[in-house]
Amino acid sequence: MNLSPTEEQTALVDRFRLLGRDLGADLPARERTGTLQPGDWQRCADAGVLGLPVPRAYGGLGLNPLTCALALEGLGEGCRDNGLMIALGAHIWAAEIPLLLFGSEEQKNRYLPGLCDGRLIGAHAITEAGSGSDALSLTATARREGDHYVLDGAKRFVTNAPLADVVLVYATVNPALGFTGVTAFLVERGQAGLTVETRYEKAGLRTAPWGEITLSGCRVPLSARLGAEKQGSRVLAATMAWERSLILAPLLGAMGRQIDDCVQYARTREQFGRNIGKFQSVSHRIVEMRIRLDEARLLTHRAAWDLERDVASHYAEAAQLRTSESAVETFLDALQVYGGLGYTTDTDVERNLRDALGTRISSGTSDMQRLVIAEKLGLTTRARAASPRPAGARHAHAE
The missing domain is CATH 1.10.540.10 (Acyl-CoA dehydrogenase/oxidase, N-terminal domain)
Structure with a gap:
């Protein structure tokens, strides 16, 4: 590589x-x-x-x-x-x-x-009040009526929902089928029976709008179905492979910027007659910040490498897990480097920390990432597991 x-x-x-x-x-x-x-x-x-x-x-x-x-x-x-x-x-x-x-x-x-x-x-609606980490135990239903489906249910914590023009919604055609009945649908803004409201204020990532979606007798044509009926678990598995691999790539850049800021601050901030960067406790903390970034970047690049070659591996989950947790640790360390100043809103430190906390939940919590990795290593078997990425669903190149 x-x-x-x-x-x-x-x-x-x-x-x-x-x-x-x-x-x-x-x-x-x-x-x-x-x-x-x-x-x-x-x-x-x-x-x-x-x-x-x-x-x-x-x-x-x-x-x-x-x-x-x-x-x-x-x-x-x-x-x-x-x-x-x-x-x-x-x-x-x-x-x-x-x-x-x-x-x-x-x-x-x-x-x-x-x-x-x-x-x-665009937005992606999967999470429900009773199905978070166990995403495919959802209760939203899709009832076939002639050349339409009628969707009923509610989704929450949907990023971009208040602004979305098209929402990818997951619903089951038969609750008794479990994850094998889940089907994906493309629902457009303004569709009768679709309502969107904002209910939650977040601790961080506040400029990424969240919303709650309610489907009540929402009739969509057969052409709104994404993929085949009962293929929703495959759609979700493929989507998560890409999202977990790449959605936190910008956070690598934010971590790098924070480290550079800490280096500059440690070179200029004086205590006890010398720059604080000369104190081992400070310099070693910044070294650890850098090593975490390097680890997260390498895992992200490996996950991207596997995506390109349509290789099923644990690197998507590993990249999401290591990047999110490294970011939290790195911004906590930055808070220590800056001291009281870092706890104020005069720097980016406190906002970066609040934002990073949310990344340990999105795309599956850190605990779920570890569970999926353990399963891929053959250590555990979940009762409901998403189907593997479909064969031939690799990235398409433009000429």
Whole structure:
């Protein structure tokens, strides 16, 4: 595995880093109100961020997963709005990717160009009040009536829901079938029987809007079904492989920026007549921060490498687990380096820490990541396990 970036990849990373520095100018105010900046979203769309993995035939850049990871790390290094990065990731990995892997040509042509150029925003609705980590024990139902399905149920903690134009919804055609009855549907904003409301204020990632979705007699045509009936577990498994591998790539950049800030602060902050960076307790803490970042980056790149080759492995979960937990530890260490100043809102430290805490829950909690890895190592067997990634569902390259 060659980890040396090409000239083209380096240029893309530099371009995205510069783009990131132009985003989030009003971040403190928007974090207080929990709002996403539409102008920043559109600037990302215009730069190609929203279409990174989507083939050029559908309006994207057609880049491979490793290049996507590198580019998004650069964007995250430049941009201080971690909520925007998560909202972008939910849109790309949990809305565009399942469309790309399982959508019909009509569905791809209907949605992907708009999702890439910013005209449309996507969301992914799986979590329910009674099914979080056990996502496929959901109770939302899909009843077939002629050439339509009638959807009933409720989803919560749906990133991008308040802004979404199209939502990927999972429901079961027969609750008695368990996970084998789950089916995926594309439901558009304004569809009769679909309501969206915002109920929760979050501790962090506040600029990534959350919402609760209610489906009450929501009739959608057969053409709204994504993939075959009862194929929802396969759609979810493939989506999670991509999301867990790559959604936290921008957080690698945020960690790198925080480490650089800590190094600079430790070089200039004086106590007891010398710079605090000369105290072993401080310098060793920053060394550990750097090692954690290197570990998380290597796991992310390996997960991306496996995605490119359609190799089923534990690296997607390992990347999500190590990146999220390393971020929390790193920002806690940054708080110690900065002392009282880090506990104020005058620096990014406290916001980064609050944001990082949420990443240990999204895409499956840290405990769930460990459970999945243990299962893939042959140590455990869950009663309900998602089907493996479908054969042939590898990333499509643009010509």
